[in-house]
Amino acid sequence: MSSFVPSAPVLDLDAILRDPDVHIIVCTGSGGVGKTTTAAAIALRAAESGRNVCVLTIDPARRLAQAMGIAELDNTPRPVEGVDTKAGGSLDAMMLDMKRTFDDVVERHADPERAKAILENPFYQSLSSSFAGTQEYMAMEKLGQLHSQAQADAIWDLIVVDTPPSRTALDFLDAPARLGSFLDGKFIRVLSAPARGAGKGLGRLASVGFGFFTSVLSKILGSQVLNDVGSFVAAIDSTFGGFRERADATYALLKDSGTSFVVVAAPEADALREASYFVERLHADAMPLAGLVLNRVQELSLPKVSREQALAAAEGLADGDANSRLVSALLQLHADRASTMKRQQSLTARFTSAHASVPITTVPALAEDVHDLDGLRLIGELLAQN
Amino acid sequence: MVNWSGTALHVVSGKGGAGKTTVAAALAICLARDGKRVLLMEVEGRQGIAQLFDTPPLPYQERRIAIAPGDGEVWALAVDADEALVDYLASFYNLGRAGSAMRKMGAIDFATTLAPGLRDVLLTGKACEVVRRKTKRASNAYDHVVIDAPPTGRIAQFLNVTAQVSALAKTGPIHRHAEMVMGVIASPQTAVHLVTLLEEMPVQETIDGISELHVANLPVGAVFVNMMRTPLLDERQSAKVRKATLPKSKIGELAVAAGIRQPARDVAEGLVQEAIDHVRRTDLEAREQARIDDLQLPVFTLPYLAQGVALGELYALAETMFDEGIR
Numbered sequence: 001m002s003s004f005v006p007s008a009p010v011l012d013l014d015a016i017l018r019d020p021d022v023h024i025i026v027c028t029g030s031g032g033v034g035k036t037t038t039a040a041a042i043a044l045r046a047a048e049s050g051r052n053v054c055v056l057t058i059d060p061a062r063r064l065a066q067a068m069g070i071a072e073l074d075n076t077p078r079p080v081e082g083v084d085t086k087a088g089g090s091l092d093a094m095m096l097d098m099k100r101t102f103d104d105v106v107e108r109h110a111d112p113e114r115a116k117a118i119l120e121n122p123f124y125q126s127l128s129s130s131f132a133g134t135q136e137y138m139a140m141e142k143l144g145q146l147h148s149q150a151q152a153d154a155i156w157d158l159i160v161v162d163t164p165p166s167r168t169a170l171d172f173l174d175a176p177a178r179l180g181s182f183l184d185g186k187f188i189r190v191l192s193a194p195a196r197g198a199g200k201g202l203g204r205l206a207s208v209g210f211g212f213f214t215s216v217l218s219k220i221l222g223s224q225v226l227n228d229v230g231s232f233v234a235a236i237d238s239t240f241g242g243f244r245e246r247a248d249a250t251y252a253l254l255k256d257s258g259t260s261f262v263v264v265a266a267p268e269a270d271a272l273r274e275a276s277y278f279v280e281r282l283h284a285d286a287m288p289l290a291g292l293v294l295n296r297v298q299e300l301s302l303p304k305v306s307r308e309q310a311l312a313a314a315e316g317l318a319d320g321d322a323n324s325r326l327v328s329a330l331l332q333l334h335a336d337r338a339s340t341m342k343r344q345q346s347l348t349a350r351f352t353s354a355h356a357s358v359p360i361t362t363v364p365a366l367a368e369d370v371h372d373l374d375g376l377r378l379i380g381e382l383l384a385q386n
Numbered sequence: 387m388v389n390w391s392g393t394a395l396h397v398v399s400g401k402g403g404a405g406k407t408t409v410a411a412a413l414a415i416c417l418a419r420d421g422k423r424v425l426l427m428e429v430e431g432r433q434g435i436a437q438l439f440d441t442p443p444l445p446y447q448e449r450r451i452a453i454a455p456g457d458g459e460v461w462a463l464a465v466d467a468d469e470a471l472v473d474y475l476a477s478f479y480n481l482g483r484a485g486s487a488m489r490k491m492g493a494i495d496f497a498t499t500l501a502p503g504l505r506d507v508l509l510t511g512k513a514c515e516v517v518r519r520k521t522k523r524a525s526n527a528y529d530h531v532v533i534d535a536p537p538t539g540r541i542a543q544f545l546n547v548t549a550q551v552s553a554l555a556k557t558g559p560i561h562r563h564a565e566m567v568m569g570v571i572a573s574p575q576t577a578v579h580l581v582t583l584l585e586e587m588p589v590q591e592t593i594d595g596i597s598e599l600h601v602a603n604l605p606v607g608a609v610f611v612n613m614m615r616t617p618l619l620d621e622r623q624s625a626k627v628r629k630a631t632l633p634k635s636k637i638g639e640l641a642v643a644a645g646i647r648q649p650a651r652d653v654a655e656g657l658v659q660e661a662i663d664h665v666r667r668t669d670l671e672a673r674e675q676a677r678i679d680d681l682q683l684p685v686f687t688l689p690y691l692a693q694g695v696a697l698g699e700l701y702a703l704a705e706t707m708f709d710e711g712i713r
Binding site for chain 2: 030031032033061062063126130165182185187188212213216217219220221222225229266268269270271300301302304305309310312313314316317323324326327329330331332333334336337339340343367368369371
């Protein structure tokens with residue numbers, strides 16, 4: 001039983017970290033709930049309990065990145081200094097560079113000449129650096145790469161992934177497929193048809209609907225853009241088995257029993273609503289959910305005194321001497337915290353009433369931000385102890 | 387005190403979770419005071435405004451959602467890029483019916499996916515159209531437009547539409563459209579406000595966001611520090627907490643005498659621990675406040691509301707903004 005949410009089962013994080021069959025932990029949730037810190041803390045705790053861990057972070061706070069030695073973007077996991085390796089574990093960390101990851105994919109699959117043509121294509125450049133969904137696609141791609149690397153060289157037995165700060169947590173699951181179908185879709189085929197020469201593409205282009213479609217598109221976007229898209233698709237067509245297929249392969253990896261999802265939230269209405277959507281989605285897709293991490297929970301050092309009791313006593317002391325006024329202020333402070341906690345609990349109860357079987361662990365609101373390994377270690381302990 | 391009577395377009399951004407939708411809504415109410423008409427616009431398809439005002443989801447159509455003190459009116463609009471493109475095709479190319487046919491084919495979705503910059507131009511373009519719109523009597527249709535905009539990390543890119551579009555098209559109609567939009571956004575008629583909390587990451591993002599806005603020559607308005615807790619300990623009391631000189635036994639004794647029915651020692655330990663946490667927090671907030679003050683921008687502070695934000699709280703926040711000098 002969790003003390004913050006008495007009705008919910010407790011998420012036993014250490015049991016998951018110790019389970020040798022768990023190879024991937026995905027931390028997900030809406031923006032601003034402490035996902036990156038949670039992922040880093042889980043990775044560190046796993047490493048110090050003997051796992052060989054690689055953590056893939058997306059957009060860590062600068063000081064945390066510096067502390068982990070990953071402030072420089074080079075898109076390759078590097079060993080983290082200062083990790084306790086007595087239990088035989090290790091920790092490598094990296095920060096995702098989405099453009100670099102995309103470039104690597106191109107370079108790995110195309111001969112040098114074609115790769116050069118793709119990399120220099122203006123449409124590819126905007127696709128690889130600013131496209132909606134590219135970050136999610138590349139996070140999945142990188143996860144797939146790290147996973148096969150881990151299997152081939154046996155350097156890591158656990159990969160912990162942080163997910164991009166999307167508008168909704170579901171984007172991590174949906175954006176790659178969306179981008180995949182877009183790139184493999186019928187419209188883009190039509191645009192690439194002229195570049196591929198005559199044939200059925202041109203036949204389709206001749207159909208009134210598409211002809212009209214391309215003419216309106218070139219009015220809006222300019223014909224140069226359409227040409228760029230066309231030659232990009234033609235160049236990439238012979239290189240890949242299809243974007244959709246690649247995205248599907250990593251998606252299948254997420255459904256594997258060796259994967260475990262940790263949904264991160266804060267006790268606020270929006271964050272819990274997102275968490276709820278995500279939990280439902282994992283369930284619908286039969287993806288393995290470990291549980292919910294609830295960050296920034298208000299805890300009390302004096303749990304037995306209610307808000308009302310504290311306020312009543314505070315009022316009686318408000319007009320006394322300096323010490324009485326001090327105690328009055330302290331009691332008001334307590335009342336304030338008690339009401340925050342109550343509100344958080346009732347918001348969380350809405351989540352648990354819909355998802356009664358989801359295990360929960362909580363991390364209290366800390367007075368200061370985390371930006372070193374000691375801070376991460378403390379978060380790890382708090383996550384494991386509930 | 388700020389005078390925003392000439393600022394037609396207010397863009398409200400902020401870190402996720404800092405409360406930018408709440409601040410945008412309260413600002414709209416505050417600006418609508420005394421007979422003004424304000425349009426509150428949403429661009430991310432989240433229906434956050436409808437949730438906040440407890441109304442059914444907003445359509446792509448302006449509708450009145452609240453009134454403000456002194457006969458003011460707040461209208462709301464959820465802009466959708468696909469609809470805005472149909473709109474754009476209809477008004478610039480006379481392609482109204484074709485636009486909706488293309489929409490049915492999924493072609494419009496395709497076009498906005500192909501060119502993410504296009505999506506942003508259409509969204510900001512709609513805001514600029516409203517800003518420039520006149521009534522029959524040639525006065526402005528709205529006194530102010532307030533946008534609940536994308537988060538700080540994306541705001542400069544979102545607003546810098548000509549840069550986004552020039553990557554796509556160096557000439558042509560969409561380019562001219564982007565220049566028209568930029569003519570409004572990068573002018574003194576516009577102010578970009580950032581909402582933050584007094585925590586390290588949100589403040590850092592705010593500072594970074596402001597320098598990106600400066601680089602893009604976009605007009606920065608004010609910083610809104612949101613969810614600020616009232617200081618419950620005065621300076622002398624806080625100093626005692628820092629120096630660990632709180633009179634513990636006296637605290638336990640007084641609290642029990644005032645009616646707390648728990649062992650005096652537990653009460654003292656608990657209250658002192660909570661005071662220590664509180665002072666650490668407020669010290670951190672003071673450090674972050676100093677970084678915000680260094681920005682030399684107007685700063686408005688909004689209180690933390692333990693009960694959450696519903697319609698009544700929005701009016702209270704709008705009142706706070708008025709009291710802090712927003713006109």
